[in-house]
Amino acid sequence: MNLFYNKNGVGDVLMVTIDPATENLEYAYQNDITIIKSESNIVGFNIFNASKYVQLEGSGNIKIQEKHISSIQDLLEKNNINYKLEVDLSPKFVVGYVTEKTKHPDADKLSVCQVDVDNGTLQIVCGAPNIDQGQKVVVAKVGAVMPSGMLIKDAELRGVPSTGMICSMKELDLEGAPKEKGIMVLDDSYTVGTPFFEDER
Incomplete structure (x- = not known):
């Protein structure tokens, strides 16, 4: 999983990439969340007004921490999005x-x-x-x-x-x-x- 955030360049949007698919993308919208799918598989999310939901520091590729995963998972559940984030936080x-x-x-x-x-x-x-x-x-x-x-x-x-x-x-x-x-x-x-x-x- 990759997190990208650039408030000055893109706005208050957190881009969550699960699988960097680029073909056959479909989009569904649930409040402040855009669900991105490829061939019916969820490959990412765009979270608008991200600073309301996730504590973010810095700009660009964000180093993923447990607090990010917890906040995003909580947001998905509150929006009835049935998806479990599975992230390995060990050093890469x-x-x-x-x-x-x-x-x-x-x-x-x-x-x-x-x-x-x-x-x-x-x-x-x-x-x-x-x-x-x-x-x-x-x-x-x-x-x-x-x-x-x-x-x-x-x-x-x-x-x-x-x-x-x-x-x-x-x-x-x-x-x-x-x-x-x-x-x-x-x-x-x-x-x-x-x-x-x-x-x-």
Whole structure:
């Protein structure tokens, strides 16, 4: 789930994206809530007069907190909208360790990596030329929202399932990002499974 709020640019509207679908959208209206559907599935809500219902700080992509989920769920129930928000609040950008790297069976420039994130191993297809076994890396888990606004989802790349993304400095919008392509390799001071960004703790 992604929350976007920009009162100066858009008005007092909270945009709740559950699934970033862009085709076959349908809209239903219930008081201050616009329900957005794609092929009969709810993919998002626009909440008007949002500051009346949800405590919001800042502008742009909003870091989701328990208070946001609780307020939005309460608003849905009061408007007789039968939808249960299911949100994983665990950190989405974590330190991972590449335990195994193999060649993609159907793409010369892709590698299939097994990445330990402490509470499990993720299979991630990566196209970076500098990816290798034994590296500590930054992993954007499913549900992460990149600085570009892209939502990380389960994917399949050339027939191979991929869960999450191994990130470059540029993708993380970090200062001093090199121009050449490649993932960010961390030093040994980082602990596998811990949040990469301090404000995710």
